Amino acid sequence: MVTGIWLLALRAALGTYFTLGPTVASAAGTVTGLVAVSALDLWVPGIDFGVPALAGTAIAVFILSATWEHVVRSLIKHRVLVIGTDGDASEVMQELQRDVHAPFSIVGVVGERPPAGAAEIAGRGALDELRRVVEAQRPDIVILTDDRASAWAVEPLLDLAPMGFKVVGVSHFFEHAIGRVPLRHLTPAWFMSILHLRQKPYTRLAKRSFDLVVASLGLLLIAPLLPMLAAVVRMSRGPIIYSQIRLGEGGRHYRMYKFRTMRADAEEAGRPLFASESDPRVTRLGRLLRQTHLDEVPQLWNVVKGEMSIVGPRPERPEFVEMLEDTVPFWTRRLLVKPGITGWAQLRCGYAYDAESAAEKLSYDLWYLRHRNVVIDLAICAKTVSTLLFKPGR
Structure with missing residues (x-):
C-alpha cells in the first residue's frame, strides 16, 4: 500500500512538472x-512508521527517482513526427535541436513543403x-500543427492507431514538453481559460x-x-x-529599486534604450x-511592499511596453500578475532587446501565467540559485 502511494505520487508529479526537469519533478513527487x-501513519490505527524510517525512505525514493529519470531522459528519446505547415515544423525542430538534453527526437516531417533543415x-x-x-518511422508522438493538416490526417491516423502513438496539437506539445506557449496559436479564449487562477483567494x-x-x-x-x-x-x-x-x-506604476550598475549618463540622450548582455x-x-x-x-523591498513578487515576469518600463504592445501580440497580458525578481522566462532566455526576443520571452511568461503555483515558484527559485552558483552571468 505504501509503495503504491509513493508510485502514484511520483507518477503524478513527473507528469505535472515534466518541463521543470527530473530533479524538481522527483522532489515534488517525493514530498507529495x-x-x-x-x-x-497519523490517522490509521496500528500503523507506525516512525520519523527515521519515513525520512530515510523519502531520501531513498528521491535519489532513486531522480537518478532513474535523468538516465531515462538521456538514453531514451521519444520519437516525434510533425504533420503540417513548414513554419510550425521548423519551430519544433529548432526548439528540440537547441536543447540537446530534451528527451525528444524528430524522426519525420509530413507536409506540403519540407521545412528548412529537414534534409537530415x-x-x-x-x-x-x-x-x-508513420509505418516506417514508428513515432511515439505525432504533432499536428494546423487545422488543415488535422482534418486531412484524422482518417489515416485513426487507421494507424493500433501502433500506439500519441497525437497532440503543437500548442499542447510546446506547453507541456517545452514549457512555453507559442504566440501564433494564441486566442483571446486562451486567456479566458486562466481567469479563474486570479479569482482564488487562497492562491493569492x-x-x-x-x-x-x-x-x-x-x-x-x-x-x-x-x-x-x-x-x-x-566607486563610480x-x-x-x-x-x-x-x-x-x-x-x-511603481518605483523599482536596484543598485546602480551603469554610468550616471547612461540615458543622457533622453530616450530609453534596451539593455543587452554586453x-x-x-x-x-x-x-x-x-x-x-x-x-x-533592493527589489526585495519592492516585494515586501507588495509591488513585486519573488517569481514572475520581469517588470518593464512604460516606454518599452508602449513600443512592444504594437509589435508583439498579447504583450500587455504579462500584467495579469505581479512582476518578479526571477522567473521562468529569465531562466530560459536572455535579455529582450528587440521584438523577436521579447516575443520569445513572452511565450515563457505565458506558460508561467497559466501553470503558476507555490511548487513551481519554489522550483524556479531553486533553479535560480543553481544558475547563480554554476552558471554565473546567465
Whole structure:
C-alpha cells in the first residue's frame, strides 16, 4: 500500500512538472508521497512508521527517482513526427535541436513543403505519404500543427492507431514538453481559460505569504553585505541606488529599486534604450553585480511592499511596453500578475532587446501565467540559485 502511494505520487508529479526537469519533478513527487504516507501513519490505527524510517525512505525514493529519470531522459528519446505547415515544423525542430538534453527526437516531417533543415530527417513526405512515413518511422508522438493538416490526417491516423502513438496539437506539445506557449496559436479564449487562477483567494494568500517569507529572510541574510555593496557601487560616479518607474500588476506604476550598475549618463540622450548582455554602458564593477544578480537585492523591498513578487515576469518600463504592445501580440497580458525578481522566462532566455526576443520571452511568461503555483515558484527559485552558483552571468 505504501509503495503504491509513493508510485502514484511520483507518477503524478513527473507528469505535472515534466518541463521543470527530473530533479524538481522527483522532489515534488517525493514530498507529495511523504505527506500522504505521514497522514496514513497519523490517522490509521496500528500503523507506525516512525520519523527515521519515513525520512530515510523519502531520501531513498528521491535519489532513486531522480537518478532513474535523468538516465531515462538521456538514453531514451521519444520519437516525434510533425504533420503540417513548414513554419510550425521548423519551430519544433529548432526548439528540440537547441536543447540537446530534451528527451525528444524528430524522426519525420509530413507536409506540403519540407521545412528548412529537414534534409537530415529520415522520414519526410507529402501529406498523401503520411501512412508510409508513420509505418516506417514508428513515432511515439505525432504533432499536428494546423487545422488543415488535422482534418486531412484524422482518417489515416485513426487507421494507424493500433501502433500506439500519441497525437497532440503543437500548442499542447510546446506547453507541456517545452514549457512555453507559442504566440501564433494564441486566442483571446486562451486567456479566458486562466481567469479563474486570479479569482482564488487562497492562491493569492499562499503567493503573498511565500513572497513575504522569502523577501524578509533574504533581506536579513544579505544585510551584512549591504555596506560593502554600496561601497562597490560608489566607486563610480553617480547614486548608489538607482530607481525607475516600472509597470506592475494591472498596469499600475511603481518605483523599482536596484543598485546602480551603469554610468550616471547612461540615458543622457533622453530616450530609453534596451539593455543587452554586453551593454557598453555598464561599469566594470557593475558587470560583476549583474553577473551575480546582487544588483537586484533592493527589489526585495519592492516585494515586501507588495509591488513585486519573488517569481514572475520581469517588470518593464512604460516606454518599452508602449513600443512592444504594437509589435508583439498579447504583450500587455504579462500584467495579469505581479512582476518578479526571477522567473521562468529569465531562466530560459536572455535579455529582450528587440521584438523577436521579447516575443520569445513572452511565450515563457505565458506558460508561467497559466501553470503558476507555490511548487513551481519554489522550483524556479531553486533553479535560480543553481544558475547563480554554476552558471554565473546567465
